Amino acid sequence: MEKQMPRTSSKTNRSKPKQDEGGGSTRTRPESQSQSEPNQAGDSATSESGSAKTRKKGNEKYKMALRDGIPPLIKCSRLEDAMKAYIQAANTAFGPTRSVDWSSAMKNYGMTNKRLAQEFKKQEEMNLDSSFIRSLSAFKESLKSMSEAFLEGLSCQPLSWRLKIQEEIEDTYLEILEVANLLELKQKFIELYRVVNLLPPGATQAMAKFHIGDAHFKASVRLMESGEYKKCLDHLHNIHQLVEEALSVLAKLAKANTGLTLEYEDLDHDLQTLKQDTLYHLSTAESLQARKCGEKMLAEMLENHEHLNMDVVWDIVDWFKQAYLKAAELDLEQEAAALSFLGLVNEKILFSTVKTKSYYKRCMELVDAAQPKTFLTETWYQQCVTGYRKIQDAERRRDEAAQSRERQEVLENLTAEISALNKANTSAGELLAHIYTHHAPTKGRKLTDEHLKEFWENEEQPVCSLEKKKARKKILLKAFADFHPDKFSATTVEDETEEDQKERKVLSEEIMKMLTRHHELLKMD
Template sequence: MSSSEHWRRQGNDVYASVEGGMAPSLQIQRFQKAIQCYQKAFDVAKTEADSSSAAKNIGRASWRCAKVHAASGAYLSQYCYTLLHLCKEALKNFSFAYIRGFNVMPHNWVTDILSSCRACWEDVAENMLNVLDIDLRCQALYDVTMAIEIKEIKGEAFYKLAECHFQRGILAIQNKDFKKCLCVLRDCYMPLNEAERLSHDTHTKSKVKVLEADVQMHMSMAESMQARQIGDEMFEAVVRNEETLNIDMVWEVIDWYKQATLRTRNITEVELEAIAVSRIGRVYDRVLKLKQRAKDYYKLAVELAHAMSPRTFVQEDWYIEATQVLAKYQSETVQSEEKQQNLEKAEILKELTGEMKQLKELENKDNTEFLTFIYKTFPPKKENQCLVLPTSKDDDWRKKMKKSMQRAVIHYHPDSVDEKMHGKKWKVLCEEITKCCTRRYEYMTCLFE
């Protein structure tokens, strides 16, 4: 019996003495003693077979010891490093046993080592390290991955490490911390490249491609947020120095915001694009005073927000700003149009002085005389619009007269006038006639009801 085999047997005896009902501290103590025996067996090994067997036993005992640590509160900060050390030792020795024993040990033995190493890795990644803080987990995964020497398992470990970094990036971008996001996502590239290089199965390679696309998408999102913040900082500087406006800086601000939109357009991140577009509108509104350009950009921002329905942004500052400015512009446009219309109407009323005098003289006339006069003097332009008056013999004369006045309102209403065909002058006159008819109709309504 070789010295290595002697120490392995001693270690096996100690290893076998561990029972499930024992206190965790006693289990850990015995596993550590077994590991010491296996380590001595490894140190005195003379052949590849002996060193492979010893390494396998160290890996197995380290894995079992790590599981006991994990079950007994090893996730507390003071135990994390011990747990991590045991995980690394288990995977390192399983890898050594597989590589050194591949050509000297039976096929079943080699296959069993590969299965044990994979099971150990999955247990470490999914159960032991997965409950750690995300930042600590990434560091632990890196250390564990570097301890693995079996290519296919190392490739899976690198992919898991890239996933962990990606999750850190997601958390950072959710917290609007684009600087950390950019830094963390760049850490994904090395493990992704290694995962693709070491893995040979198409499933893993496919997962790597998908994750690479996700990383690139979130990189673009973070870069968009970065460009927007640079633009925001420069915009504030422009506003503070408004008395000495630096027009070159203003255009640079717009360029940064446009850069923010371009970063998101390729990944269809509509919200970030809408925010950047609204910022461009702000520059045109507050600094350059180009209302139409500002209106176009604000309108686009609101349209992009509506395109994300059923999501709503009514509480977001950029959406509130866009809608308020658009409402202000709309109000100004309406007021301007009304002012222009009133000026035009005033000029036309000067031309209608005679007609207005005639309408004024009709105020003291009864409804029959009033309607007879306007239909005769200012007949409606449509052939089927004629005056129908009730006779004094009608029992429901009041109701029919009210109906006649209502028809007059319809016949002369300015909305029914074709301005292109009959001109603005006729439309304004119809508006004044409609006012007179409406007053009489309302008076009859109050009087008869």
């Protein structure tokens, strides 16, 4: 239906476009919230003007549209008739009361358009495939009209009128948000960005920017989880300006009103939280991006290892270091992954065992810190475990070889003692007698002479009972305690050199081998 649009004054330079046809949402507010009569603030000041009289005619038509039992089609027709009256009232506003008349008419026009949009919404929510074009278009037209009326009325309307229209603007915006949340993500952002430009500067605009930023953030989290870090970064980069502008608006409101209300304090807190969360996810996404670049270059280099370009190698290292620094102390997983690849570069290309071990070790520490979360299926974790295990095995073999060489040198110095032990090792009793005669511990001896005598008596008997065998085993265990390498080598002897301590330790090891053999024979019997 064609509508006559209001004229705009030279003061405001505003024009009223034709109403687009459009659609709505799947949920509606209670009718009691929307059937309030358009506010007639300013009528007393303009009661004699033609614009005020025309506006009152529009109010009567608006009341007729909201009578109970009226079919939706007739209701919409009457609302459109009321809107025509309000447009005519705005177009006929002139003279000293022009601003009051124009802002009042446009406010009522916007409220009526909002009520019409709610009717469209009820009709469209019955259609599951609806795109809500009509209701969205009507809601945006309503929001635009009320925003223009609010800006025009700032200098001429009373405070109660301004507070009322601010409530209506916020309510209309929330209706639009409700419908936008039902759209596809791309279309949702298109609609929300259009709406935020229609809102007047203030708390509602700050709220709208928060909602857009929050939608960007949630979209970025989903994209991050699916590995689409480039699209994730696009969303995260869009949040900063929205949050800063919203915080700036709230700061101005706080300064003008000497503080924020509880509702706006909550919004300020939400904006600060969103800002911090965005910085965290931005670092994570940038870390992932840098690591993926390094991984791609590393894979190409390992496939073509015959032509090694060190400049490219250092570029790869730089990518992984950048990934590490971006995620450091923010995201354990990304930090550990970057360290794993730094270890791989040093292992496969730079052949720096010290750096390789350092990177792999730190990666394992971060994995432990991230528990109970596990990364068993991640490539970077598997290569870290494999590489670190190789280094540990190589170090263990090297240490064992060094210890073997050192032990062989000591054994050569103990040739006489070892030969005497071998000669005495004809029986357990002979061995015990020899070692406690020539190599008895100087302190804390467990096996006494009485134990030796008892052992000899049991050993001389051709057949021993089970109790006798258990007694012999216990005596051998006391000898184990006396000659255990850790205890035997730890006892100090006056004027003993380090070389003497090594010999005593090796000697105790040889004695323990012989005692263990006799103990095993007793168990077999």
